[in-house]
Amino acid sequence: MKNIYPNIFKYNKNNLSKAKIILKKNGITAVPTETVYGLAGNAYSDKSIKKIYNLKKRPKKNPLIIHYHSISMLKKDAYIDKKFFKLYKKFSPGPLTYILKKKPKSKISSLANSKLSSIAVRFPKNIAIRNLLKQLNFPLAIPSANISSSVSPVKATDVFDEFGKKISFILDGGKSRIGLESTVISLYGKIRILRPGAISHIKIGKLLKKKISILKKAKKLESPGLLKKHYSPGIPIKLNCKKSDDKAAFIVLGKKYKKGKNIFNLSRSTNLNKAAKNLYKTLRKIKKLGYKKINIVKIPNKEIGIAINDRLKRASH
Numbered sequence: 001m002k003n004i005y006p007n008i009f010k011y012n013k014n015n016l017s018k019a020k021i022i023l024k025k026n027g028i029t030a031v032p033t034e035t036v037y038g039l040a041g042n043a044y045s046d047k048s049i050k051k052i053y054n055l056k057k058r059p060k061k062n063p064l065i066i067h068y069h070s071i072s073m074l075k076k077d078a079y080i081d082k083k084f085f086k087l088y089k090k091f092s093p094g095p096l097t098y099i100l101k102k103k104p105k106s107k108i109s110s111l112a113n114s115k116l117s118s119i120a121v122r123f124p125k126n127i128a129i130r131n132l133l134k135q136l137n138f139p140l141a142i143p144s145a146n147i148s149s150s151v152s153p154v155k156a157t158d159v160f161d162e163f164g165k166k167i168s169f170i171l172d173g174g175k176s177r178i179g180l181e182s183t184v185i186s187l188y189g190k191i192r193i194l195r196p197g198a199i200s201h202i203k204i205g206k207l208l209k210k211k212i213s214i215l216k217k218a219k220k221l222e223s224p225g226l227l228k229k230h231y232s233p234g235i236p237i238k239l240n241c242k243k244s245d246d247k248a249a250f251i252v253l254g255k256k257y258k259k260g261k262n263i264f265n266l267s268r269s270t271n272l273n274k275a276a277k278n279l280y281k282t283l284r285k286i287k288k289l290g291y292k293k294i295n296i297v298k299i300p301n302k303e304i305g306i307a308i309n310d311r312l313k314r315a316s317h
């Protein structure tokens with residue numbers, strides 16, 4: 001089949017090299033990660049970071065996550081302690097982002113962390129992005145590859161939907177395994193979850209032998225991604241619905257719901273991980289089909305269901 005997307009390139013050695021060349025010249029490429037697809041740029045370069053903010057139309061006050069291959073490079077940029085090591089050993093590489101104190105001598109562009117004294121760091125697990133990071137001598141700033149406040153992309157063609165040809169290179173590493181953005185935990189000041197994700201506060205609490213709370217209302221700069229309107233498909237969403245009319249798209253979970261033209265089941269087996277993986281895909285599909293309204297059933301508020309509900313709540317604003 002002919003590739004109708006001129007800027008989507010399958011993950012292989014040759015295309016990885018092409019991505020590397022673009023990034024070294026402070027250009028931007030879209031990359032796969034196990035959570036969602038991201039827009040990557042050299043975290044040391046003001047020029048790259050400006051490009052990312054412009055492309056995404058992202059408020060300058062909303063800082064980016066810096067992605068590393070391993071701890072050795074991070075040590076130049078942030079202070080790390082015992083608790084970080086404990087979490088790192090268990091959950092990284094993977095869908096966990098740490099807020100750490102930035103070192104004054106760090107070369108990370110101050111535009112990337114909105115001139116805060118902290119930085120957000122993550123070690124992604126997806127093989128394509130890991131291999132790319134391994135070959136670079138700088139970390140990558142990678143926000144989700146969507147226009148600010150809309151739904152995050154979970155496959156290469158979703159990125160094309162967002163940016164079209166405004167971005168010259170999209171590295172295709174298949175579908176994102178998790179489908180929701182990483183858990184963000186602050187280790188700077190009080191330890192707490194700023195954004196729920198696949199790694200729950202319960203799992204983290206067990207490891208650190210301590211009760212971990214989830215930040216309810218974000219103050220201005222604490223985690224701007226937690227500000228109310230976000231992750232929005234651009235049409236109204238109603239939560240906790242028991243039934244729906246035929247005109248609205250009805251997102252459901254479990255076997256008890258009949259199949260139907262306007263019924264979108266996140267997981268017939270009520271598997272919350274599958275539901276998370278299907279959520280953004282489903283929202284995107286519903287929008288494309290032209291529905292003007294979405295109704296969704298109540299999603300159990302446990303495990304990754306907490307993250308699903310967090311995103312739905314913001315999407316419904």
Ligand code: TXA
Binds near residue numbers: 035180221
């Ligand atoms: O799974 C993910 O984390 C994806 C993939 C691409 O890695 N990235 C992602 O990035 O979700 P983004 O930019 O869409 O969300 C970053 C979140 C925002 O809520 C932002 O406010 C928060 O991280 N953040 C970044 N730096 C921070 C800091 N220094 N303090 C507090 N929150 C920060």
Ligand code: MG
Binds near residue numbers: 152225
């Ligand atoms: Mg985002």
